Structure formats: structure tokens, C-alpha cells
Amino acid sequence: MKVHASALTLLHWLAQRESASVSEMTASGLMSSREASDVVRYAMRNGAAERINTGASARGTARYRSTGVPLPEPRTSPAGASFDGLLSAWGITQEPPELPAVRTRVYQIEDNGQDNRGANRLVKPKLNG
Numbered sequence: 001m002k003v004h005a006s007a008l009t010l011l012h013w014l015a016q017r018e019s020a021s022v023s024e025m026t027a028s029g030l031m032s033s034r035e036a037s038d039v040v041r042y043a044m045r046n047g048a049a050e051r052i053n054t055g056a057s058a059r060g061t062a063r064y065r066s067t068g069v070p071l072p073e074p075r076t077s078p079a080g081a082s083f084d085g086l087l088s089a090w091g092i093t094q095e096p097p098e099l100p101a102v103r104t105r106v107y108q109i110e111d112n113g114q115d116n117r118g119a120n121r122l123v124k125p126k127l128n129g
Helices: 002-015 022-027 033-045 084-089
Strands: 049-052 063-066 104-106 109-111 120-122 126-128
Touching (some): 002 033, 002 063, 022 033
Antiparallel strands (some): 104 126, 109 120
């Protein structure tokens, strides 16, 4: 997200100029050299900036300009891995089936409040169902 916001700032700054190098971006106080390099790469990947080299400057410092292409909106949440397509392709249900329970037993420990000898004893199980 920070790179996206910095790229918007940089593209606005570049729109006011014909072209600029990373050192000029840094000298303007816009951002650090490392951040400017990262932001320029991000903008180039998304087509919002391009590298221009003409004549003698092709061997020197690279210059960049804004293409006018807007940056895509950043993702609001990270895309998690989803196996829903595979599960449905293999015929596996996404909700587990509810299986009926025929008989259940509930055990309850009875506390008489007496001393520890024989105070806790197992009570006869109750059958449910």
C-alpha cells in the first residue's frame, strides 16, 4: 500500500516535468533513493511510467516519464488460497454431511460434599436417543 501511495505522489510530480532521473527525484526531497527506485519499478510494471533513453543519456543515468496510464487500485485484502474449484471438480462437498447419532451416553460425576474417600463416584449412565 505504501508503494502505491508513493507511486501516486511520484506520478503527480513526474506529470509536471518532461522526465526525471532517480537522483533528481531524491534531490527534490520527494523520497529516498531506495524508495524512488522501488516506486519507479512499481509504476513501470503497471504501465504508469516508462524509461526513456535518448542519445548520449542512454549510457548515463536512466530517465523516466509518466505515461498517463492510471495505476490499478491496490488490493484491499490479500488473496488467500482457495481450493473451492478443486473440491467441486473432484465432487467433494464443502459442507460436511450431518450424520445421525443412534445412541449417546452421558456420564456425570456426582459430588456429595463429603471427604475425599468415596466422595466422587460414577453415576449410572443416562441413555439419550
